[in-house]
Amino acid sequence: MMHRIMIGLAALSMSACALTTPDTSISELDNARAAIAAAKAAGAEQCAPKLQAQAVANLYWAAHEFSEGDYHPDENAELAATAESKAKQARAKAAKGCKPEIIKLNGIRFHNDKADITPTAAAILDKAVATLKRRASIKVEVAAHTDSRASDAYNLALSNRRAASVMAYLQSHGISAARLSAKGYGESQPIASNATKAGRAQNRRVELRVQ
Numbered sequence: 001m002m003h004r005i006m007i008g009l010a011a012l013s014m015s016a017c018a019l020t021t022p023d024t025s026i027s028e029l030d031n032a033r034a035a036i037a038a039a040k041a042a043g044a045e046q047c048a049p050k051l052q053a054q055a056v057a058n059l060y061w062a063a064h065e066f067s068e069g070d071y072h073p074d075e076n077a078e079l080a081a082t083a084e085s086k087a088k089q090a091r092a093k094a095a096k097g098c099k100p101e102i103i104k105l106n107g108i109r110f111h112n113d114k115a116d117i118t119p120t121a122a123a124i125l126d127k128a129v130a131t132l133k134r135r136a137s138i139k140v141e142v143a144a145h146t147d148s149r150a151s152d153a154y155n156l157a158l159s160n161r162r163a164a165s166v167m168a169y170l171q172s173h174g175i176s177a178a179r180l181s182a183k184g185y186g187e188s189q190p191i192a193s194n195a196t197k198a199g200r201a202q203n204r205r206v207e208l209r210v211q
Contacts, residue, residue: 022063026121058083
């Protein structure tokens with residue numbers, strides 16, 4: 001997918017070049033080319049695909065401009081600088097480890113051993129529905145978590161039921177099933193200590209992970 005995006009953007013940037021491929025090896029593009037290579041090595045194609053694709057597109061566009069007879073030094077230098085800047089941003093983002101964007105659903109609670117949506121949870125989910133409708137291009141995973149009380153198997157099954165319940169609510173309120181998936185993580189991903197009541201409360205959560 002990323003490969004197709006990069007090819008598409010680069011192709012658009014080279015549309016004025018007819019059948020010739022711009023020479024990206026020219027010395028004026030050394031910094032941009034090196035920055036793109038470093039970003040790729042850091043995993044930017046997976047962790048920051050949009051930024052990396054923009055860097056590549058600007059690199060090819062700059063190469064095209066440098067090869068034109070009607071030479072504009074300032075504009076060409078700006079294109080090269082943009083390619084380098086985008087690549088550096090992509091590398092910095094990749095260095096953070098591809099952590100997904102999380103839409104927190106603070107305050108969602110379920111009754112003991114239940115997955116039914118309570119009125120309080122419904123009010124929170126209605127806000128999430130509004131967010132998803134506003135951000136119509138994103139897909140999300142409904143991720144449900146528990147504390148460490150009870151067995152691993154029990155907690156995993158319970159979290160799966162709760163994730164499915166939340167996904168069903170979102171779908172019933174106008175969010176396309178194609179944009180949703182659900183997964184229970186049980187007690188495997190705590191964000192606080194399970195040794196305290198407050199910590200366990202934090203670990204019992206549901207969140208939307210942007211895909």
